[in-house]
Each structure stands twice: as C-alpha cells, then as structure tokens.
Amino acid sequence: MSNEGKTESKKAKVISFINMKGGVGKTTLCREIGYTLNKEFKKSILFIDIDPQANLTQSLFEKYNLLPQDLFNDLKSDEQKEIKICNQSINVLLSGGQVTPEKDDLIAHLEENNPKLDLIPGDLKTVFLERNNTGSIAENSLDKFIAKKRVAEDYDFIFIDCPPTYSFYTTAAFNASDYYIVPVGIDPYSVLGIDLLEQVVFSIKDNNWRAFETKHLENMGIIFNPLGYTSNATISRQFSNQKDSIISSEKLKKYQFYYFRNIFTYNSKYKEELGYFNIDSNDNKHNNNINSIVLEFLDRLSFLNSQLEDTNDSKDR
Numbered sequence: 001m002s003n004e005g006k007t008e009s010k011k012a013k014v015i016s017f018i019n020m021k022g023g024v025g026k027t028t029l030c031r032e033i034g035y036t037l038n039k040e041f042k043k044s045i046l047f048i049d050i051d052p053q054a055n056l057t058q059s060l061f062e063k064y065n066l067l068p069q070d071l072f073n074d075l076k077s078d079e080q081k082e083i084k085i086c087n088q089s090i091n092v093l094l095s096g097g098q099v100t101p102e103k104d105d106l107i108a109h110l111e112e113n114n115p116k117l118d119l120i121p122g123d124l125k126t127v128f129l130e131r132n133n134t135g136s137i138a139e140n141s142l143d144k145f146i147a148k149k150r151v152a153e154d155y156d157f158i159f160i161d162c163p164p165t166y167s168f169y170t171t172a173a174f175n176a177s178d179y180y181i182v183p184v185g186i187d188p189y190s191v192l193g194i195d196l197l198e199q200v201v202f203s204i205k206d207n208n209w210r211a212f213e214t215k216h217l218e219n220m221g222i223i224f225n226p227l228g229y230t231s232n233a234t235i236s237r238q239f240s241n242q243k244d245s246i247i248s249s250e251k252l253k254k255y256q257f258y259y260f261r262n263i264f265t266y267n268s269k270y271k272e273e274l275g276y277f278n279i280d281s282n283d284n285k286h287n288n289n290i291n292s293i294v295l296e297f298l299d300r301l302s303f304l305n306s307q308l309e310d311t312n313d314s315k316d317r
C-alpha cells in the first residue's frame with residue numbers, strides 16, 4: 001500500500017526527555033543527543049524547553065551568547081556587544097492566548113547555517129503560570145502549535161526537555177510527543193520513579209482517551225546515567241550491579257522496557273561549564289560515548305517507526 005493519503009504527513013518525530021525525578025540527566029542527555037545529531041549527523045533539530053527551571057535554555061543561551069531583552073538591559077554596554085537579544089519564549093504559548101502564535105514568536109534560530117539548530121526557549125516566568133493555567137487549553141497548546149503551524153515538517157527531530165513534576169507541563173509535552181526517553185540515575189528509588197512515570201503516562205492517556213485513540217505515545221527506552229559514579233573500578237562494578245537489579249526488578253519486568261546498551265559516561269566537565277558540549281571537545285572517550293548513544297537512538301527509532309508503519313498498514317487494510 002502506498003503512503004499517500006496517510007495522516008503521517010509530518011517529518012520530525014517529537015521526543016520528550018522525562019523522569020519524575022530531578023537531577024537524572026534529562027536536560028544533559030536531551031541537549032547532548034540533539035546537539036550531536038545536528039553537528040555529527042547533520043540533522044535539523046528543534047529543542048523545546050518546557051521546564052520552568054529552563055536549564056536547557058540557560059546552557060544554549062550561554063553557548064550561543066543570547067539573552068532575553070530584560071536581562072540584556074541589565075548588562076553594561078561593553079558586555080552587551082557580545083550578546084544577541086532573544087525574545088522568543090514558550091511563555092507566548094503556555095500563557096493560554098486564544099490564537100495559536102506564529103513560529104517566529106516562539107522559535108529562536110541558534111545556528112545561521114543548515115542544518116537548523118533551533119530552540120523554543122523556556123522562561124523562568126512560566127513558574128507563575130502554574131497556578132492560573134488555563135487547563136486543557138495550555139495542555140493542548142504545544143501539540144496544537146506543532147500541528148497547526150506544521151512545525152514538524154521543518155525538522156528531523158523535535159526534542160522536549162521536561163520538568164520532574166506531574167503538572168500541565170508534563171501533559172503538554174506528552175500530548176505533543178510520539179515517543180519519550182527516560183534518563184535514569186542509580187539509587188534505591190529509581191525503580192519507584194520509573195514505575196510512577198509509567199502510571200502518569202497511563203493516566204494522561206486515560207484522561208485524554210479520545211485523542212489517544214488515534215495518537216501514539218511510546219517509551220523509546222531507558223538510558224542509565226551514572227552521575228555520582230566515577231570511572232573507579234569498584235564503583236563501576238557497584239553501578240553495574242545496581243543497574244542489573246533495576247532491570248530485573250519485579251516492579252518493572254511487566255513493562256518490558258528497552259534499556260540502552262550504551263550508558264552515559266560520567267563527565268566532570270558538565271559541572272564546570274554551563275555551555276559545555278561533548279563533541280566540541282577533543283575528548284575521544286566522551287565523543288565516542290555520545291556518538292554510540294546517538295547511533296543506538298537512531299537504530300531504536302527506525303525500529304519503532306517501522307513497527308508503527310506496520311501497525312498503521314494493517315489498520316488501513
């Protein structure tokens with residue numbers, strides 16, 4: 001059967017980086033995978049920062065010398081020379097206006113040249129939206145913006161960096177996503193966190209069951225991040241044991257998750273430099289690590305996409 005006339009006109013898959021726990025590497029993996037896909041694999045990327053903490057935005061602003069107008073105004077005039085003003089923000093969308101904004105109101109272009117590297121910046125002010133958010137309007141705003149403005153046609157990948165809370169941000173991200181990736185640190189509560197996340201996904205699908213009758217949202221896999229675990233042999237063994245016990249835990253077995261073979265390597269540079277990106281350095285060990293993760297990510301995605309096409313084909317028949 002031909003692909004013509006299918007609803008699948010969009011190009012980019014939308015992928016959320018999420019976990020109900022903070023500090024597990026959601027932001028770091030989101031930006032490293034996205035940036036490596038752009039620089040090494042020549043893919044066009046749109047990052048969306050839906051976390052009110054806006055860490056992804058801070059690190060990309062640092063790297064590309066950007067600031068929003070109000071912070072720019074606070075600089076001394078000699079400091080201003082280095083900086084470009086960025087007025088785009090996800091606030092425009094989440095504050096719940098009736099009309100879907102234009103791409104230029106939201107999307108900042110980080111790189112002038114192809115392939116595109118773009119960002120919908122987060123904004124610390126979104127913290128204040130939480131109390132008076134407009135419910136389902138805000139929860140559907142991102143999905144609606146991407147669909148109505150045909151955003152996915154402009155990119156190979158759209159990556160959403162999520163906060164560690166079950167809030168309207170999470171729902172907005174999930175409503176817009178095709179897949180999600182779960183970065184996981186190693187501690188005794190990791191199992192509970194992953195289980196909780198799956199329950200959240202279940203509840204979002206259930207609350208929006210009409211939309212999810214036709215919409216697909218699937219866990220792409222779990223990526224382990226050793227965080228506090230350095231390369232010391234004893235500690236790596238401990239890490240490996242704990243990782244195995246998470247994988248074989250009774251609570252998680254039923255989900256049949258995909259666990260990335262490549263784990264994220266510990267890199268002390270992240271703590272030192274906000275705008276640090278692995279592959280801009282000459283550090284072979286870490287370059288190879290992120291490249292392997294990206295290759296595995298691409299493999300996994302093409303497997304899931306082909307499975308999805310098969311399912312759609314059999315529905316069409």
Ligand SMILES: Nc1ncnc2c1ncn2[C@@H]1O[C@H](COP(=O)(O)OP(=O)(O)O)[C@@H](O)[C@H]1O
Nearest residue numbers: 022023024025026027028265266267268270271
């Ligand atoms: N593999 C790693 N090696 C070293 N530091 C890391 C690693 N992953 C994350 N970090 C650091 O740990 C902290 C939390 O990571 P982050 O990506 O912000 O987590 P989250 O988005 O889940 O809250 C950050 O300071 C980050 O730089």
Ligand SMILES: [Mg+2]
Nearest residue numbers: 026027051055
């Ligand atoms: Mg984060």
